[in-house]
Amino acid sequence: MEKIEQIDILQERISRFRSAGKRIGFVPTMGALHEGHLSLLKSAKESCDVVVVSIFVNPTQFNDPSDFEKYPRDLERDQKRLSDSGCDVLFAPSREEMYPCEYKESYDFGKLTEVLEAAYRPGHFDGMATIVKRLLTVVKPDAAFFGEKDFQQLAIVRSLVEKENLKVEIIGCPIVREESGLAMSSRNERLSATEKETATALSQTLFAMADMVGEYSPEELQEWGRSQLENAHGLRLEYLAVVDGTTFSQPQHWSDASEPRALVAAYVGEIRLIDNLKLSPVTENFEAVSNA
Numbered sequence: 001m002e003k004i005e006q007i008d009i010l011q012e013r014i015s016r017f018r019s020a021g022k023r024i025g026f027v028p029t030m031g032a033l034h035e036g037h038l039s040l041l042k043s044a045k046e047s048c049d050v051v052v053v054s055i056f057v058n059p060t061q062f063n064d065p066s067d068f069e070k071y072p073r074d075l076e077r078d079q080k081r082l083s084d085s086g087c088d089v090l091f092a093p094s095r096e097e098m099y100p101c102e103y104k105e106s107y108d109f110g111k112l113t114e115v116l117e118a119a120y121r122p123g124h125f126d127g128m129a130t131i132v133k134r135l136l137t138v139v140k141p142d143a144a145f146f147g148e149k150d151f152q153q154l155a156i157v158r159s160l161v162e163k164e165n166l167k168v169e170i171i172g173c174p175i176v177r178e179e180s181g182l183a184m185s186s187r188n189e190r191l192s193a194t195e196k197e198t199a200t201a202l203s204q205t206l207f208a209m210a211d212m213v214g215e216y217s218p219e220e221l222q223e224w225g226r227s228q229l230e231n232a233h234g235l236r237l238e239y240l241a242v243v244d245g246t247t248f249s250q251p252q253h254w255s256d257a258s259e260p261r262a263l264v265a266a267y268v269g270e271i272r273l274i275d276n277l278k279l280s281p282v283t284e285n286f287e288a289v290s291n292a
């Protein structure tokens with residue numbers, strides 16, 4: 001695996017791969033890599049000849065500066081994990097390389113940029129979409145791989161690519177979970193053992209909701225989920241919503257939603273966690289790390 005820090009060197013390597021007829025896959029990350037990230041690399045390797053993984057902790061998508069400061073970083077460990085997992089190129093640019101002048105575009109994708117994460121993290125998606133567009137423009141991959149863990153982000157990236165007419169296939173990959181059901185996240189590293197246990201209430205509630213779809217209306221199910229988490233000790237719920245996973249509007253009846261999904265965000269201690277689940281029978285949804 002080659003580690004590259006400069007855009008011009010990366011582009012020179014990529015154009016060499018491209019002239020050799022290789023299909024280029026791209027996995028953007030912020031590092032502190034876990035099995036969830038590696039599952040994206042694995043999917044990319046399955047359908048592409050060359051895989052580029054980027055590691056860049058993007059300052060403009062953090063709405064809380066202390067979250068940015070405390071975000072886990074361990075480039076050496078990440079580098080080893082990537083090379084052991086068959087990554088071809090690690091792109092690890094500096095802040096100056098990615099942002100020669102500090103800027104953040106402003107995006108309006110209707111409901112997608114208004115509700116849930118957008119409402120609770122002002123500016124987050126502008127920063128995310130700005131860096132994703134820049135990375136896609138620099139790497140120009142044939143396919144880019146994103147996790148459903150950040151479900152709203154994935155929907156925004158799809159809209160971005162469509163609106164900006166970027167020539168890249170966006171591939172969504174399933175959430176990888178720990179044995180406990182907790183969705184893997186770089187932020188889990190900052191949880192104590194007790195907090196980690198508390199955090200499992202998120203996935204447990206989502207899985208219980210998926211199991212009860214036939215018994216309740218979307219709103220009743222949402223209320224049930226909220227009451228579970230509002231009463232969970234050590235957890236501060238920001239939102240739990242049942243939405244149509246394509247429009248992000250709230251369905252009145254299950255038949256109104258082509259792809260019903262529950263999305264949740266909550267603080268455990270000072271760590272903000274998110275998770276989501278398609279509302280269909282549980283067995284269809286669970287991909288534990290052991291079979292990732």
Ligand code: AMP
Pocket residue numbers: 028029030031035036037039040145146147148149150173174175176177183184185186
């Ligand atoms: P991040 O480093 O948190 O920006 O995440 C980089 C990519 O990895 C994003 O597309 C995430 O959605 C994806 N990702 C993060 N955690 C998981 C997970 N547990 N399962 C699958 N994909 C994930």
